[in-house]
Amino acid sequence: MTATITASMRETALATLDEALDTDPRLAVVLADISADRLRAAAARHPDRVINLGIREQLLVSVAGGLALAGMRPVAHTFASFLVERPFEQVKLDLGHQGAGAVLMSAGASYDMPTAGRTHQSPGDVALLDTLPGWTVHVPGHPAEASELLLGSLPGSDPVYLRLSEASNAEPMPGTGVRRVREGYRGVVLAVGPMLDRTLVATAGLDVTVLYAATVRPFDAHGLRAAVDAAGVADVVLVEPYLVGTSAHLVAEALEAVPHRVRSLGVRRDAEVRVYGSMADHDRAHGLDEATIAGSVAGFLR
Numbered sequence: 001m002t003a004t005i006t007a008s009m010r011e012t013a014l015a016t017l018d019e020a021l022d023t024d025p026r027l028a029v030v031l032a033d034i035s036a037d038r039l040r041a042a043a044a045r046h047p048d049r050v051i052n053l054g055i056r057e058q059l060l061v062s063v064a065g066g067l068a069l070a071g072m073r074p075v076a077h078t079f080a081s082f083l084v085e086r087p088f089e090q091v092k093l094d095l096g097h098q099g100a101g102a103v104l105m106s107a108g109a110s111y112d113m114p115t116a117g118r119t120h121q122s123p124g125d126v127a128l129l130d131t132l133p134g135w136t137v138h139v140p141g142h143p144a145e146a147s148e149l150l151l152g153s154l155p156g157s158d159p160v161y162l163r164l165s166e167a168s169n170a171e172p173m174p175g176t177g178v179r180r181v182r183e184g185y186r187g188v189v190l191a192v193g194p195m196l197d198r199t200l201v202a203t204a205g206l207d208v209t210v211l212y213a214a215t216v217r218p219f220d221a222h223g224l225r226a227a228v229d230a231a232g233v234a235d236v237v238l239v240e241p242y243l244v245g246t247s248a249h250l251v252a253e254a255l256e257a258v259p260h261r262v263r264s265l266g267v268r269r270d271a272e273v274r275v276y277g278s279m280a281d282h283d284r285a286h287g288l289d290e291a292t293i294a295g296s297v298a299g300f301l302r
Contacts, residue, residue: 007143008143008164008166008168009107009140009142009143009146009164009165009166009168010035010107010164010166011038011143012143012144012146012147013105013143013146013147013150013162013164014035014038014039014077015147016146016147016150016151017029017039017042017075017150018039018041018042020151020154021042021045021046021049021050022045022046024073024154026071026072026073026154027049027072027073027074027075027154028049028050028051028067028072028073028074028075029042029049029050029051029074029075029077030051030053030060030063030064030067030074030075030076030077031050031051031052031053031060031076031077031078032052032053032054032055032056032057032059032060032078032082033052033054033055033078034077034078034079034082034107035077035078035107036052049072051063057078057082057083057086057087058086058087058089058090060076060078060083060087061076061083061087061090061091061094061095061102061104062087062090062094063076064076064094064095064100064102064104065090065094065095065098065100065102066094066100067102068095068100068101068102068157069098069100073101073102073103073154073155073156073157074102074103075102075103075104075105075150075154076102076103076104076105077104077105077106077107078106078107079106079107079108079113079120079122080106080107080108080109080122080125080163081108081119081120081121081122081125083104083105083106083125084104084106084122084125084128084129084161085122085124085125085128088128091104091129091132092132095159096132096133096134096159100159101156101157101158101159101160102159102160103150103153103154103159103160103161103162104159104160104161104162105150105162105164106122106125106161106162106163106164107164107165108120108121108122108165109122109163109164109165109166109167109241109242110122110123110165110241110242110267110282111123111267111273111279111282112165112166112167112279114276114277114278114279114281114282115276117276118272118274122242123242123243123266123267124242124243125161125163125242126139126161126163126216126217126242126243126246127242127243127246129161129217130217130246132159134158134159135159135160135161135217136153136158136159136160136161136215136217136218137160137161137163137215137216137217138153138160138161138162138163138214138215138216139163139165139192139193139194139213139214139215139216139241140162140163140164140193140214141168141169141172141173141192141193141194141195141196141197141212141214142168142169142170142171142172142173142194143168143172144172144174145172145173145174145214146162146164148172148174149162149176149214149215150162161217163193163242165193165194165241166279167194167241167279168194169194169196169197170197173196173212173214176214176215176220177213177215177220177223178190178211178212178213178220178223178224178227179211179212179213179223180209180210180211180227180230181196181200181210181211181212182200182203182208182209182210183209183230183231184206184207184208184209184210184231185207185209185231185232185233186206186207186208186231186233186235186301187206187208187209187231187233187235187236187237187297187300187301188208188209188211188224188227188228188231188233188234188235188236188237189203189208189209189210189211189236189237189239189297190211190212190213190224190236190237190238190239190251191210191211191212191213191239192212192213192214192216192238192239192240192241192247193213193214193241194241195239195240195241195288196210196212198288198289198290198293199239199293201290201294202290202291202293202294202297203293203294203297206297206298206301208231208237208297208301209227209230209231211223211224211227216240216247219247219250219254221250221253221254222254224236224251224254224255225254225255228255228258228260234255234258234259234260234261235260235261235263235300235301236251236255236260236261236262236263237262237263237264237265237296237297237300237301238251238262238263238264238265238266239265239266239288239293240264240265240266241266241267241288242266242267243266243267243269244264244265244266244267244268244269244286245264245266245269246264246266247264248262248264261300263296263297263300265287265288265293265296266286266288267286267288268285268286268287273285273286
């Protein structure tokens with residue numbers, strides 16, 4: 001189930017940046033054409049701090065790194081495949097190796113623009129950032145969460161990835177860490193970001209604890225362990241909106257002191273989906289629709 005939201009995460013986050021530019025002199029926004037039209041007024045007010053480089057994604061990250069080293073707090077923004085995958089060498093060297101803290105704010109998620117084809121799909125973005133140390137990764141499930149997490153990232157100097165999607169839950173869940181949404185005793189299901197509403201529907205008839213996380217790095221191992229202890233069973237289903245199994249190693253580390261089982265649901269690794277269709281079509285192809293999640297969870301716990 002995907003809710004209809006008046007303003008998307010992307011629109012809400014850009015409006016948040018527009019306002020923050022007026023009050024935070026450290027803030028700079030670096031663009032590669034994407035969303036430049038939506039920040040035109042902000043660029044007119046702050047021409048030295050809203051920088052559009054054109055379609056140069058490697059330069060986008062390098063400039064963000066330079067601004068961070070100069071004491072600014074840069075937010076670099078474009079689609080996820082062009083922000084993490086295409087310029088990964090710059091993310092690794094100009095940000096990570098240099099110790100330059102920028103906020104990477106993506107749009108498009110795993111397959112939000114299916115008619116644009118594989119070039120605009122990035123199910124492996126969080127897994128790729130997992131190869132680098134020190135990143136905070138936020139995966140909001142609602143536009144209000146996107147705004148809150150963005151504002152919370154601006155005062156710092158650490159590297160942050162904010163993953164925005166067109167998919168959304170009906171209601172926001174403010175805060176960070178693992179939250180318990182439903183209590184049960186036959187298993188624990190952890191839903192990440194926009195996976196929550198469909199996971200709640202899929203598990204409505206099951207005696208399971210449902211957890212929610214919008215911040216996945218650092219991983220809230222303590223919150224997961226506490227939920228497993230309360231449920232009395234260490235059978236965990238992980239429902240993520242990106243590459244299947246991305247956080248499975250962290251779930252295993254969190255539960256290494258107890259016998260446990262983990263089932264991961266997410267964007268499939270075994271084959272690419274080489275068709276266009278809609279987001280809902282891709283959800284079904286990857287087993288991330290309500291009916292398939294329901295069958296997967298029930299079958300695992302059975």
